[in-house]
Amino acid sequence: xxxxxxxxxxxILIIAAGWWFQIILLPLLLLLxxxxxxxxxxxxxxxxxxxxxxxxxLFRSLSLIFYLALGLLAGILIYRFGFEVITVPSRSMEKxxxxxxxxxxxxxxxxxxxxxxxxxxxxxxAGIGELxxxxxxxxxxxxxxxxxxxxxxxxxxxxxxHFNNFDRLRKIRNWGKxxxxxxxxxxxxxxxxVALPGDTLEINxxxxxxxxxxxxxxxxxxxxxxxxxxxxxxxxxxxxxxxITHYQFRNNIVVEMTTGTFNNLPHEVKTWFSxxxxxxxxxxRYTFPFNTATGWNTDFMGPIIIPANGDSIYxxxxxxxxxxRAITVYEGNNLEIIxxxxxxxxxxxxxxxxxxxxxxxxxxxxxxxxDSRFWGLLPENHIIGKIPDIFVN
Numbered sequence: 001x002x003x004x005x006x007x008x009x010x011x012i013l014i015i016a017a018g019w020w021f022q023i024i025l026l027p028l029l030l031l032l033x034x035x036x037x038x039x040x041x042x043x044x045x046x047x048x049x050x051x052x053x054x055x056x057x058l059f060r061s062l063s064l065i066f067y068l069a070l071g072l073l074a075g076i077l078i079y080r081f082g083f084e085v086i087t088v089p090s091r092s093m094e095k096x097x098x099x100x101x102x103x104x105x106x107x108x109x110x111x112x113x114x115x116x117x118x119x120x121x122x123x124x125x126a127g128i129g130e131l132x133x134x135x136x137x138x139x140x141x142x143x144x145x146x147x148x149x150x151x152x153x154x155x156x157x158x159x160x161x162h163f164n165n166f167d168r169l170r171k172i173r174n175w176g177k178x179x180x181x182x183x184x185x186x187x188x189x190x191x192x193x194v195a196l197p198g199d200t201l202e203i204n205x206x207x208x209x210x211x212x213x214x215x216x217x218x219x220x221x222x223x224x225x226x227x228x229x230x231x232x233x234x235x236x237x238x239x240x241x242x243x244i245t246h247y248q249f250r251n252n253i254v255v256e257m258t259t260g261t262f263n264n265l266p267h268e269v270k271t272w273f274s275x276x277x278x279x280x281x282x283x284x285r286y287t288f289p290f291n292t293a294t295g296w297n298t299d300f301m302g303p304i305i306i307p308a309n310g311d312s313i314y315x316x317x318x319x320x321x322x323x324x325r326a327i328t329v330y331e332g333n334n335l336e337i338i339x340x341x342x343x344x345x346x347x348x349x350x351x352x353x354x355x356x357x358x359x360x361x362x363x364x365x366x367x368x369x370x371d372s373r374f375w376g377l378l379p380e381n382h383i384i385g386k387i388p389d390i391f392v393n
Contacts, residue, residue: 082107084385086138086188092363092370093190095220095258096136096392105138107385116183116381119331119355124380133210134217135193136387137361143375144186145329149176153187158374161286183382190387191371192217195360197308197380203373206277206299208362219260220393222365224276227253237269252276256367288376289321298366298373306377307354314351315342322376323352330379331355356380 051058084105091099111127131137143157148170151159156178160166169175194217195201195210202209206223209215222244227234234246234253242265246255254276262273277299278284284297294301304322307313313323320342327344328335331354336343344352357380363369372378 088190089188092365092368093136094365096218096364097190103387103391105385106388109386113381122381131193131386133194133196136190136392137193138188138190138384138387139378140183140186140382141189142378142382144181147179147181149179151175161290191361191363193359194362195306197306197357199306201304201306201360202302204300206275218364219258220364221259222256222367223259224367225255225257225262225273226276227255227272228274229272287373291321306360307358309354309357312351312353315349326358326377327352
């Protein structure tokens with residue numbers, strides 16, 4: 001009776017694994033194989049004994065092939081749904097994570113994704129935790145749905161915004177044809193998650209505010225500071241280990257250093273520094289949502305309501321640029337503006353109910369990070385997993 005119970009228990013485990021992984025065929029085949037093996041256990045045992053007697057080498061070879069196949073299957077499942085080792089692709093997260101570092105990605109937080117291409121079928125399998133503000137995550141770049149054949153590591157949309165004569169340049173400089181990419185094939189970014197679904201985000205004087213409260217993420221955040229004294233004083237007072245780099249800009253010395261270093265500077269040095277900020281109400285047309293009428297730049301932007309699944313947000317021509325790509329590209333709707341009115345899928349709408357959760361991400365190396373400030377909202381179906389804290393400096 002005991003072997004029978006063992007097979008029952010193993011079958012339950014296989015069914016549970018099939019449900020969790022949302023893979024039907026493989027568990028069914030494995031389950032069928034095990035039950036056939038149990039039903040014909042006497043014959044199978046005699047066959048294995050005969051095979052072992054006839055050719056011990058063949059028996060060992062077949063056993064090795066079986067265990068290798070089992071290990072390969074387990075490896076594929078772990079890679080697809082559990083963990084993955086990656087190389088950090090850029091320096092946008094320094095000093096927390098360095099470019100070229102080998103780090104582990106935990107896909108069980110927030111849980112493996114299924115059907116990310118379809119907003120109506122997409123869901124997350126059961127994970128072991130939820131994403132939190134301050135988490136460092138790996139995700140597919142949302143604007144990576146289209147890339148240039150010969151410039152695959154650059155944002156097609158950013159280049160198009162940057163060059164008014166983009167189509168002409170693409171031909172002259174041989175940038176190649178446009179190539180569409182599915183969600184999982186899009187370039188991968190590593191950034192820090194700063195705003196969750198339902199949050200209200202604002203950047204004021206270069207300070208990040210979440211729900212009207214200053215969000216101090218990490219002392220490793222790198223920012224720019226302007227030296228207000230003379231060049232001679234800078235050389236005397238500022239030690240090399242205070243700063244990451246410095247350069248001359250419009251007759252000013254600008255330095256890059258971590259906020260932790262700045263906060264711990266000696267008072268007689270700290271007073272000579274001030275944040276190097278862009279001017280308020282001087283818009284940057286390359287900053288999200290790419291509308292100079294907002295007056296936004298990377299140091300002054302918002303407030304922005306980050307949509308959550310099921311949230312209904314009021315739409316008008318003033319805030320439409322914030323959500324247009326989410327509504328049309330990420331969630332697959334048709335949007336038109338007719339006589340100043342917003343039509344979604346042919347219906348005049350004042351509100352839109354979102355299907356996805358959205359997030360806002362930023363790199364710790366603020367002067368050198370291409371993040372949500374430049375391309376906007378991150379939909380949940382693009383998130384791959386979390387970088388465990390043990391890999392963060």
